[in-house]
Amino acid sequence: MIELLWPALVAGTLIALVAGPLGSFMVWRRMAYFGDTMAHSGLLGVTLAVILNLHLTLGVALVTTTLALLLFTLQRQKRLPTDTLLGILSHGSLAIGMLALAFSDSIRMDLSGLLFGDLLAVNPTDLIWVGTITLIALPLMAWMWKPLLAITVHEDLAKAEGIPTERIRVLYLILIALVIAVAMKIVGILLITALLIIPAAGARWLANTPEQMALGAAALGMLSIWLGLWFSWVANAPSGPAIVVTAVVAFTLLLVAGLLKKEA
Amino acid sequence: MPDTANTESLLRCRGLSVTLGKHPIIDRIDLNLNRGQIMTVIGPNGAGKSTLIKALLGIVPIRSGQLERKRGLRIGYMPQKLHIDDSLPLSVYRLMTLTQAASRDQAKAALAQTEVSHLLDRAVQKLSGGEFQRVMLARALLKDPELLVLDEPVQGVDFTGEIELYRLIQRLRDERGCAILMVSHDLHLVMAATDEVICLNGHVCCSGAPENVTKAPEFLAMFGPQHADALAFYSHHHDHRHSLHEQGGHVHD
Numbered sequence: 001m002i003e004l005l006w007p008a009l010v011a012g013t014l015i016a017l018v019a020g021p022l023g024s025f026m027v028w029r030r031m032a033y034f035g036d037t038m039a040h041s042g043l044l045g046v047t048l049a050v051i052l053n054l055h056l057t058l059g060v061a062l063v064t065t066t067l068a069l070l071l072f073t074l075q076r077q078k079r080l081p082t083d084t085l086l087g088i089l090s091h092g093s094l095a096i097g098m099l100a101l102a103f104s105d106s107i108r109m110d111l112s113g114l115l116f117g118d119l120l121a122v123n124p125t126d127l128i129w130v131g132t133i134t135l136i137a138l139p140l141m142a143w144m145w146k147p148l149l150a151i152t153v154h155e156d157l158a159k160a161e162g163i164p165t166e167r168i169r170v171l172y173l174i175l176i177a178l179v180i181a182v183a184m185k186i187v188g189i190l191l192i193t194a195l196l197i198i199p200a201a202g203a204r205w206l207a208n209t210p211e212q213m214a215l216g217a218a219a220l221g222m223l224s225i226w227l228g229l230w231f232s233w234v235a236n237a238p239s240g241p242a243i244v245v246t247a248v249v250a251f252t253l254l255l256v257a258g259l260l261k262k263e264a
Numbered sequence: 265m266p267d268t269a270n271t272e273s274l275l276r277c278r279g280l281s282v283t284l285g286k287h288p289i290i291d292r293i294d295l296n297l298n299r300g301q302i303m304t305v306i307g308p309n310g311a312g313k314s315t316l317i318k319a320l321l322g323i324v325p326i327r328s329g330q331l332e333r334k335r336g337l338r339i340g341y342m343p344q345k346l347h348i349d350d351s352l353p354l355s356v357y358r359l360m361t362l363t364q365a366a367s368r369d370q371a372k373a374a375l376a377q378t379e380v381s382h383l384l385d386r387a388v389q390k391l392s393g394g395e396f397q398r399v400m401l402a403r404a405l406l407k408d409p410e411l412l413v414l415d416e417p418v419q420g421v422d423f424t425g426e427i428e429l430y431r432l433i434q435r436l437r438d439e440r441g442c443a444i445l446m447v448s449h450d451l452h453l454v455m456a457a458t459d460e461v462i463c464l465n466g467h468v469c470c471s472g473a474p475e476n477v478t479k480a481p482e483f484l485a486m487f488g489p490q491h492a493d494a495l496a497f498y499s500h501h502h503d504h505r506h507s508l509h510e511q512g513g514h515v516h517d
Contacts, residue, residue: 157363210352
């Protein structure tokens with residue numbers, strides 16, 4: 001059994017490892033909806049990849065990165081708030097993706113696979129993608145950890161104290177876009193945001209420092225992957241939802257533990 | 265503090281303007297801040313007080329004008345009351361050392377100067393308004409600043425806390441000899457503890473020593489005659505030495 005499972009375990013573990021710190025910042029910066037926007041644009045990315053004959057992940061990465069940069073640019077105007085901008089980008093890109101899909105009759109897509117992914121069908125090429133993005137993302141996160149934390153606390157203060165706030169912020173947005181693009185094929189459009197947000201939210205109940213929360217989120221994500229995969233294997237359940245349900249159960253248990261800790 | 269150092273200019277601007285789109289936020293501002301001087305910027309909401317501070321600190325781009333800072337000027341900045349999301353677990357010590365290295369002892373010593381050294385390991389979300397402002401003030405002091413820039417330092421602080429905080433700020437200046445540039449819209453308390461007042465409403469309406477500014481027609485037009493006696497209430501707190509300032513607009517008793 002383990003021979004069949006190990007590519008899924010490796011891919012899932014690496015994604016969880018990256019999603020922990022990245023997702024913690026999404027929670028702190030109230031960016032949960034940003035992940036959804038990236039994910040919704042996945043359909044357009046996939047369609048684009050098929051039309052242009054690109055690798056699937058490359059097509060998705062192209063679209064998510066473009067949206068991230070577009071958002072960064074649009075945020076310079078102050079009249080419309082970020083959540084409104086995200087709503088426009090999210091539904092706009094989803095609709096364009098659906099139209100493109102409808103007009104090209106050559107494309108027959110397994111929508112369910114796209115929405116929910118299939119960790120158990122991970123192939124060696126996927127593993128290379130995941131390994132590469134992990135090798136890029138982890139050192140980059142370590143390098144921008146302190147400045148990004150300062151920006152999250154107060155952007156003007158960070159800027160006044162010499163941090164290149166715009167550069168760090170755009171780098172972070174691109175990093176999320178790339179990680180989501182790579183992870184999307186494996187855990188699916190609907191579930192990638194869950195893996196970024198839920199473990200981080202769960203870790204909050206016990207964490208006393210930002211680092212504890214990020215590492216806790218990574219650990220919780222990995223645990224969700226392993227238990228979810230195991231459950232999916234023994235119960236013959238779809239792997240993506242099994243993983244997310246595991247993460248939600250873990251979140252609930254930690255919430256209770258956190259409340260008890262507060263009372264004690 | 266030694267009187268010889270007092271005339272050294274730390275920060276000076278001429279014709280400083282900032283625009284948002286086509287609208288001018290602040291227009292042709294001149295000011296000069298000397299070592300050891302307390303300057304307070306007052307004005308109604310939307311007068312561009314925070315924008316002026318941010319332009320001087322290089323946070324917002326300047327449209328036109330000149331800005332000179334003393335070379336290597338060490339600035340401690342305390343922004344308007346900031347909100348740290350509950351989801352971010354952060355202790356006071358971590359908040360203080362976000363962008364600067366400092367040992368726990370150094371951080372504790374800075375907190376002691378603002379009388380809150382017991383808060384070193386407290387979660388920032390558990391601080392009261394006054395405690396938070398004192399922590400932010402201590403954080404600014406960690407840089408051993410020659411200039412403290414305080415944007416609405418008493419925001420979210422109750423009334424007695426306000427008076428104490430202003431006294432603390434004044435004492436810090438007296439003990440450390442650093443200049444202070446402060447934004448406030450609280451006339452009564454600020455007037456007593458400041459050397460120079462800049463009355464801002466997009467442009468500089470009037471400026472000078474508080475005794476003069478409160479008599480200026482521009483000031484009366486902006487704040488109404490009931491505030492003309494703002495100084496009178498609190499002038500008995502105005503007990504710092506007056507040998508310091510030589511620049512224009514000041515009248516010595």
